[in-house]
Amino acid sequence: MPKKALETLSEPMFYVLMALKGQNLCGADIVTWVNNRTQGRVALGPGTLYTILPKLTESGMLHEVSTEGRRRTYEITEQGRALYEAECARLRRQVADMEAEEREHTPFRKEA
Amino acid sequence: MPKKALETLSEPMFYVLMALKGQNLCGADIVTWVNNRTQGRVALGPGTLYTILPKLTESGMLHEVSTEGRRRTYEITEQGRALYEAECARLRRQVADMEAEEREHTPFRKEA
DNA sequence: CAAGAAATATCGTTTTACGATATTATAGTA
DNA sequence: TACTATAATATCGTAAAACGATATTTCTTG
Numbered sequence: 593m594p595k596k597a598l599e600t601l602s603e604p605m606f607y608v609l610m611a612l613k614g615q616n617l618c619g620a621d622i623v624t625w626v627n628n629r630t631q632g633r634v635a636l637g638p639g640t641l642y643t644i645l646p647k648l649t650e651s652g653m654l655h656e657v658s659t660e661g662r663r664r665t666y667e668i669t670e671q672g673r674a675l676y677e678a679e680c681a682r683l684r685r686q687v688a689d690m691e692a693e694e695r696e697h698t699p700f701r702k703e704a
Numbered sequence: 705m706p707k708k709a710l711e712t713l714s715e716p717m718f719y720v721l722m723a724l725k726g727q728n729l730c731g732a733d734i735v736t737w738v739n740n741r742t743q744g745r746v747a748l749g750p751g752t753l754y755t756i757l758p759k760l761t762e763s764g765m766l767h768e769v770s771t772e773g774r775r776r777t778y779e780i781t782e783q784g785r786a787l788y789e790a791e792c793a794r795l796r797r798q799v800a801d802m803e804a805e806e807r808e809h810t811p812f813r814k815e816a
Numbered sequence: 817c818a819a820g821a822a823a824t825a826t827c828g829t830t831t832t833a834c835g836a837t838a839t840t841a842t843a844g845t846a
Numbered sequence: 847t848a849c850t851a852t853a854a855t856a857t858c859g860t861a862a863a864a865c866g867a868t869a870t871t872t873c874t875t876g
Contacts, residue, residue, distance in 0.1 A: 614809035697726035
C-alpha cells in the first residue's frame with residue numbers, strides 16, 4: 593500500500609527506475625549500472641540512493657523481492673513503470689520546448 | 705561579478721533562462737511566457753520565481769537591465785546562455801539514455 | 817485621492833541531495 | 847575458529863530548492 597503519492601521524479605529517482613526497468617538489482621548494483629549507463633555523468637552517492645529507495649518503496653514504485661544477508665534486491669512495480677513512463681513523456685516535452693525555441697523564438701505576448 | 709558558482713539548473717531555472725534567451729522580461733512576464741510556452745505544464749509560483757531571480761543574478765547568469773517603479777527587467781548574460789546550453793546538452797543526453805534503454809536493454813554487469 | 821490591481825518581496829514549511837560516517841553481514845584466510 | 851577485509855546498507859547533518867501564503871510597494875483608474 594502506497595503511503596504517499598509521489599507524482600514527480602527527481603533525476604536520481606529517474607535513473608534508479610531506469611535501472612530496475614529491465615532487471616532486479618540491489619542498491620549497490622543500481623549505482624554501478626547507472627554509472628555505466630551514463631558513463632559516470634550520474635553518480636549516485638549512498639546518501640542519495642538510500643534516501644530514495646525507501647521512498648520509492650513506500651510509494652509503491654518498487655518492492656523488495658529478496659534479502660540475502662544485508663543485500664536487498666528490488667523490483668519495479670507496474671505503478672513504478674507508469675511513473676517512469678510519465679517522466680519520460682515529461683522529459684520529451686521539455687526537450688521539445690527547448691528545440692522549438694531553438695528553431696524559432698516564441699515572442700512574449702500577454703496572456704495565452 | 706558572480707558570487708557563487710552554479711553549475712546545474714533546476715527545471716524552473718531552466719525555463720526562466722529559456723524565456724530570457726530571446727527577450728528581456730520582468731518576473732511576472734517570465735511567468736506568463738513560460739506558461740504559454742509549456743501550455744500550463746510549468747507554472748512558476750512567486751515563491752519559486754523570486755527565489756530564483758536573485759540567485760541567477762548573483763551567479764552572473766542574468767542582470768537587471770531596467771527598473772520602472774517596482775518592475776525589474778532582466779537580461780540574460782553570455783554566461784547565462786552558456787549554462788543554458790550546457791543544460792540543453794545534459795537533457796539531450798538524458799533523453800538519449802532513456803531512448804537507448806527503450807530500444808535495447810543494457811544488462812547489469814559488474815564494473816565498466 | 818481613495819481603491820484596486822500589478823509586481824515584487826518575504827516567510828515558513830517541506831522536500832531533496834549528498835557527503836561523511838557508522839553499522840551489519842559475508843567471505844576469505846591463517 | 848577467530849580475525850580481517852570488504853561489501854552493502856543505514857544514519858546523520860547540512861545545505862539547497864520548491865512553493866504557497868502572505869505582505870509590501872508602486873502604478874492606475876475612477
